[in-house]
Amino acid sequence: MKKRKNLVYESIRMVILLFLVSLLAFVLIASSPIDPLVSYIGTESTLSAEAKAEIVEYWGLDxxxxxxxxxxxNNIFHGDMGNSITYKKPVATVIGERFSYSFVLMMISWLISGLIGVVLGIICGLRQGGIFDRIIKLFCLITKSAPTFWLGLMFLVVFAVWLKLFPIGMAVPMGNLASEVTLGDYIYHLILPAITLSVVSMGEIVLYTRQQVVEILNSDFILYAKTRGENIGQIVKRHILRNVLLPAITIQFSSFSELFGGMALAENVFAYPGIGTATTAAALNADAPLLMGVALISAVFVFSGNMIANVLYGVCDPRIREAGLNE
Structure with a gap:
């Protein structure tokens, strides 16, 4: 019953946050120098003042x-997000086409960073103070502090330009028809952006898992397990994994916002046709409808990840769940 109440509470909070984000984004765009009429008809339009007035009245800009x-x-509730000035398509269509690319990139990066991060964290915790531990910690600190676009450019220059192991950018080979593009082509073009995003987001989970393993190894029940004759493999399987996995998954879900921001930068570096490049194009072309749509969809995605993280926090520690319900 309490878990259900917690889920309802998180859902209500998510709806309220989405409304506030939508309101803030709308006010900021409306208060910006962007002129919706000029964005729609262009700066060199020869329309008469009467025609412009009719457009303003038709769109309700006055x-x-x-x-x-x-x-x-109200239009959002009816599935109408407006029309993109940049792409000359409905905003929902533009986001739908590009979100599929971004979603695949994010999920692959999320899984890679989570799996490798937990494994490296456990190894570092087991070898605390060793050479491997020091190297991985230094690597994580560097990648956590390095800007995503800079790291992406380094990977692009080294692996695509110098070594020519991967394509320079895009999601498919240039000049190929859609019918000629294979699954292997998609995967080949996805590797470098996914590696960049995984490396950037891996540091936190590695350091967190390492710290958890160190604390577990210093606990009394591990000492008792050793006195019973359990080897390191049994300790990892029976005690460390059980106490590390769920908190690590929770940390991964809570990192959705950082991952989403990194994805937008990585997409622009690799010219990957996702939400990030669409957002940049919308900003450069003063495409207010697309900017609003992207703000709403990205908020839904990020808040969903945070909601899952909050629910999992309650599963990990009932005291957190009780505190949330008593607020």
């Missing part, structure tokens, strides 16, 4: 800001 926001919100 309405008060609260009314415009409620109209936009």
């Amino acid at each position: 309405a008060p800001l609260p009314q415009r926001f409620m109209t936009w919100l």
Whole structure:
């Protein structure tokens, strides 16, 4: 019953946060120098003043800001996110086409960073103070502090330009018809962006898992397990994995926001046709409808990850769940 209440509480909070993010994004875009009319007709338009006035009235651009926001919100509930000025398509179509690329990139990077991060963290914890531990810790600190775009550029220069092991960018080979593109082509073009994003997001989970393993190894029940004759393999399987995996998964879900931000930068570095490159194009072309759509969808994705993390926190530690319900 309490778990159900916690889930309902998190869902309500997510809806409230989405509303506030939508309101803030709408106000910021409406207050910016972006002129929706100029963005729509272009700076060199020869339309008459009467024609411009008709467009303003048709789109409701002369309405008060609260009314415009409620109209936009009502359209969202009916599945209408407006039309992209940049791509000349419905915003929902643009996001749908590009989100599939971004989602695959994020999920692969999320899984790789999580799996390798936990393994490296356990090894470092078991070999605390050793050469391997020091090297991995230094590597994690460097990758955590290095900007995503800089790391992506380094990988691009080394592995694509110098060594020519991977393509320079894009999601498919240039000049090929859609019918000629194979699954291998998609995977080949995905490897370098996925590695970049995985390396950037791996540091936190490695350091967290390492610290957890060190604390577990110094606990009394591990000493008792050793006196019973358990070897290191049995200790890892019976005690370390059981106490490390769920908190590590929780940390991974809570890192969705950082992963999403890193993904946007990585996509621009590798010219990968995802949400990140669409956002950049929308910003450069003052495409307000697409900017609003991306803000809403990215908020849904990030808040969903945070909600899952909060629920898992409650599973890991019931005291957290009780504190959340008593607020």
